[in-house]
Amino acid sequence: MRLRFKICQGDSGSSKSFSISLDDTCDWQQLQAALLIKQPQLEGRNCLSLNKKDCLHAGASDKVKSLGIRSGDLIWIMAQNTTQLRDTQRMHGNPSTRQVQSTDWGAGDATCAASTGRIELPGDLATAVHQILLDEGLQHMKDTIATGQPGDLTAGLQAYVLPRTAADGAHTFRQACCTVRYIHLGKSLVVWAATESMGTRSVCLSPDAISTAVAGSTEQGVVLAQTASHRIHDELLLPVLQALCQEEGLSPPSSLRTLPMEIRMLILHSLPAKELALLACTCKDFKRLASSEELWEKLFRREFASAHVQPQEVSRAGWKGLFANAWRERSERRRHRQSLRVPPSRLPWPGGAGPFASRSPALPGIVGGDFDRLPHPLLNIPRPYGRTFGGGFPRMG
């Protein structure tokens, strides 16, 4: 691979660039050595960064590729003191809630800033991915290989393990573990995951992976857009889960969870609304899937084909909310109609007898005529749809 380097000279603005050709499988130490041969004056102060902000942390034997560095990448060489300054600044901000004003970024971000009102740092993406991994039942080991400050996911390696039950915790000597590295690449985030049997896998997320304006959502924090979370699930999580289960000698995760997202969505598409709502109560994963707007829009259009929907209503309540409202209203109407229907035993002439043959016991004092067919005013049943016309028949059915 061929890497380009640029020396960052603080605020003076002058920068010098050069490039180095390296073996594809070279490790961190070899990279440093090659750098020193090319630029001997950099001895002792070469802190490398991909985005001019965050220093790359790596052990001597880590492969360069595993840090997310690809052929053709531009790497900044920063003076040690400027990085320290940045690091102390970072320590004061809570990484999960870091937000910057749109002016901090270049002019190219103006569109992004306009659509969301704010720009998320990749750290927020990392938090969202971390949350997905936790939701899927992995356990985060807090005090492992991480070299950075606690709480900052993007510093060093993060380790995840399968949760142990009390029974198999007793004879534990070695636990299969998955190491995940979150790396900033500009505003994007690259997530690398590695286990012993699987090797390495990576997913690159761009800043627009964060879903904008989740209608009717009560979820806290950052939520990934559907396509992004599907990608994390299929390309990262499933292989990791399967590899971990295999290494631990456990049975693979259950069938419904290991299906690719595409198939899962197909299954959900062939479920009726009520089943979908019930499925959302089973676990976090299905809660997320079963609240997909696309799904509910389809259901709404099928179930309430005649209803007209204003776009602003959709953006306010979301399709799921609209569906729930329409459903509630419809069942209300049905119940109302049911209450209007005069039960057969109360009909004035049961079984062929004449209209004056029997008196209805529930409606005393009125015999025959149209009065019998209307609900009694004392029973306090509201009249259907305001005034009734014609013979005063309540609308049936």
Next chain:
Amino acid sequence: MPDIVLRSNDGADHKISASTARLSRTVASLLQDLEASKGEDAELLIVPIPNVCNCTLKKVLDFCEQQRAFDDLVRASPAAQQPEVTRKTQAWRETYMKVSTDELYHLVMAAHYLDVPGLLGLCTDAMADHIRGKSPSQVRACFGLKPNLSPEEEDDIRRSNLWALS
């Protein structure tokens, strides 16, 4: 069209006609590549199917053959007999789909990989049928899902889905 051989990942061979095999879009594109590289006069093409085991492949091919026969029948029979043919196919599919959850899982993965259009829809419908009519706790038990919702979240979902629970 000549026959071809599909080889599953555990080494079992299935000999079928190429036109039936082409119902799977994955096999169709593989065949195209193979024919281009070997030329038309190759005696017997062997297509390896690395992601599918023997019994699942057999099941998928069953479907392909039936689908093929059904298509021929539709083309041959007059319009008056169409509903009869459709009814027969429906009945065949119902018995075909009587499989355990585990088999169904392998079948749906194979259908996805081999890209057999009708089969994937059939499988997902069958999966949905496994879910249908079950309460949340039954679904969890059936598919081994872990209840990982916090009490507040569960409360929230229950409230927003009240219309379905009543």
